[in-house]
Amino acid sequence: ASAVPAASKGSWSSFLKSITSFSGDLSSLTAPPFILSSTSLVEYSSYWAEHPSLFVAPAHEQDPAKRALLVLKWFISTLKQQYSSRNESLGSEKKPLNPFLGELFLGRWTDAAGTTELVSEQVSHHPPITAYSISNKEHGVRLQGFCGQNAWISRSLTINVKQVGHAILHIDAFDEDYLITLPPLHIEGLYSGSPFVELEKSTYIQSSSGYTAKIDYSGKGWLSGKKNSVTATLYPEGREKEPLYTIEGQWTNTFIIKDAKTKKEVDKYDSRASPTTPLTVAPLEEQDELESRRAWAKVAKGIAAGDMDVTQREKTLIEERQREMRRKEKEQGREWQRTFFTRVESHAVFERLAGKIGESLDVDKTGGIWMWDAEKAAKAKKPFGEQKY
Numbered sequence: 001a002s003a004v005p006a007a008s009k010g011s012w013s014s015f016l017k018s019i020t021s022f023s024g025d026l027s028s029l030t031a032p033p034f035i036l037s038s039t040s041l042v043e044y045s046s047y048w049a050e051h052p053s054l055f056v057a058p059a060h061e062q063d064p065a066k067r068a069l070l071v072l073k074w075f076i077s078t079l080k081q082q083y084s085s086r087n088e089s090l091g092s093e094k095k096p097l098n099p100f101l102g103e104l105f106l107g108r109w110t111d112a113a114g115t116t117e118l119v120s121e122q123v124s125h126h127p128p129i130t131a132y133s134i135s136n137k138e139h140g141v142r143l144q145g146f147c148g149q150n151a152w153i154s155r156s157l158t159i160n161v162k163q164v165g166h167a168i169l170h171i172d173a174f175d176e177d178y179l180i181t182l183p184p185l186h187i188e189g190l191y192s193g194s195p196f197v198e199l200e201k202s203t204y205i206q207s208s209s210g211y212t213a214k215i216d217y218s219g220k221g222w223l224s225g226k227k228n229s230v231t232a233t234l235y236p237e238g239r240e241k242e243p244l245y246t247i248e249g250q251w252t253n254t255f256i257i258k259d260a261k262t263k264k265e266v267d268k269y270d271s272r273a274s275p276t277t278p279l280t281v282a283p284l285e286e287q288d289e290l291e292s293r294r295a296w297a298k299v300a301k302g303i304a305a306g307d308m309d310v311t312q313r314e315k316t317l318i319e320e321r322q323r324e325m326r327r328k329e330k331e332q333g334r335e336w337q338r339t340f341f342t343r344v345e346s347h348a349v350f351e352r353l354a355g356k357i358g359e360s361l362d363v364d365k366t367g368g369i370w371m372w373d374a375e376k377a378a379k380a381k382k383p384f385g386e387q388k389y
């Protein structure tokens with residue numbers, strides 16, 4: 001059954017034609033109004049920690065294998081938010097707003113786990129790359145990472161997305177690091193007008209304490225037959241055939257954790273019984289002009305009202321201002337200063353952990369690694385974007 005509103009049938013079918021001649025940069029596609037989201041992609045970093053208690057739990061587990069298992073459990077619990085939350089709240093996957101260079105999204109979760117802070121910054125516009133840091137000081141846990149997307153259309157009107165980047169979780173109490181790789185995905189359901197994400201292939205979590213998790217994704221009609229299926233094993237690095245724990249289930253629903261030797265269930269996770277903690281974001285009037293919801297407020301209103309003239313006009317204003325800033329920077333031989341993150345050519349922890357996973361790891365093809373810069377962060381205060389012209 002098509003989910004395309006009757007009035008949009010025409011624009012949806014012309015949209016489907018347009019994506020067959022697709023270039024590779026998703027944001028270059030003009031999608032019809034009903035598929036547009038008023039949320040900017042820079043906000044998607046928040047999906048990593050909407051269950052702060054799961055995010056900090058590993059910091060309190062003394063046994064290194066069980067600690068690695070808690071990291072694996074937290075990671076799989078984030079997938080529903082990352083890849084399916086728009087379906088829940090908006091009825092289908094939507095096209096997010098394309099963040100401008102320097103766009104910021106700042107927020108915090110305050111709940112039983114204390115305060116967990118989110119900083120997300122669009123560190124590159126061409127190609128689009130978002131860098132993020134999520135940290136909880138009381139429990140001494142910090143996730144940092146970056147991500148971009150390479151996309152292409154396959155013949156069956158499927159949008160395929162390869163994610164570029166990775167995440168690194170650091171646990172202060174054990175001075176331990178976990179390298180997390182990002183799943184390839186494709187968008188199904190485009191033809192019927194109700195697109196949704198399906199994950200595919202495998203990803204890894206490699207700990208500095210010597211444990212590897214391999215996570216395999218499959219969908220409806222694949223080996224497991226169920227939509228959004230996931231299986232995972234946790235094993236001592238290099239000994240994939242001697243798993244300690246196994247996980248199986250659906251990342252949009254429930255999954256169970258078993259002891260690989262006794263085959264006994266040791267834990268389970270039910271996403272429907274695990275409410276997320278809402279993120280607290282400053283009210284628009286207190287936000288900096290670089291902060292996403294303030295910057296896109298007029299565009300968001302236009303999209304919510306289904307008024308494409310206002311939407312297009314306000315979007316053009318933002319895009320023109322960005323082009324003007326890039327032109328001036330070029331003229332003055334300067335580059336936009338990122339507020340919280342720095343690009344490095346190499347990174348010891350990343351290289352060491354990536355080496356343990358071996359060739360299966362898709363390192364960022366742009367070669368750069370975006371890292372949280374504590375010095376910049378200490379100096380960063382509003383107005384963030386005061387770059388002298």
Ligand SMILES: CCC(=O)OC[C@H](C)CC[C@H]1O[C@H]2C[C@H]3[C@@H]4CC=C5C[C@@H](O)CC[C@]5(C)[C@H]4CC[C@]3(C)[C@H]2[C@@H]1C
Pocket residue numbers: 019026027029031035044045047082083093094095096147149159161163187195197
């Ligand atoms: C662009 C053509 C178009 O508008 O088609 C409409 C459809 C909504 C499909 C294209 C868009 O689908 C969106 C899904 C987005 C990904 C969802 C989750 C994540 C995880 C997060 O940690 C990083 C970002 C990422 C990979 C999103 C990237 C952008 C995606 C693919 C949107 C597509 C434009």
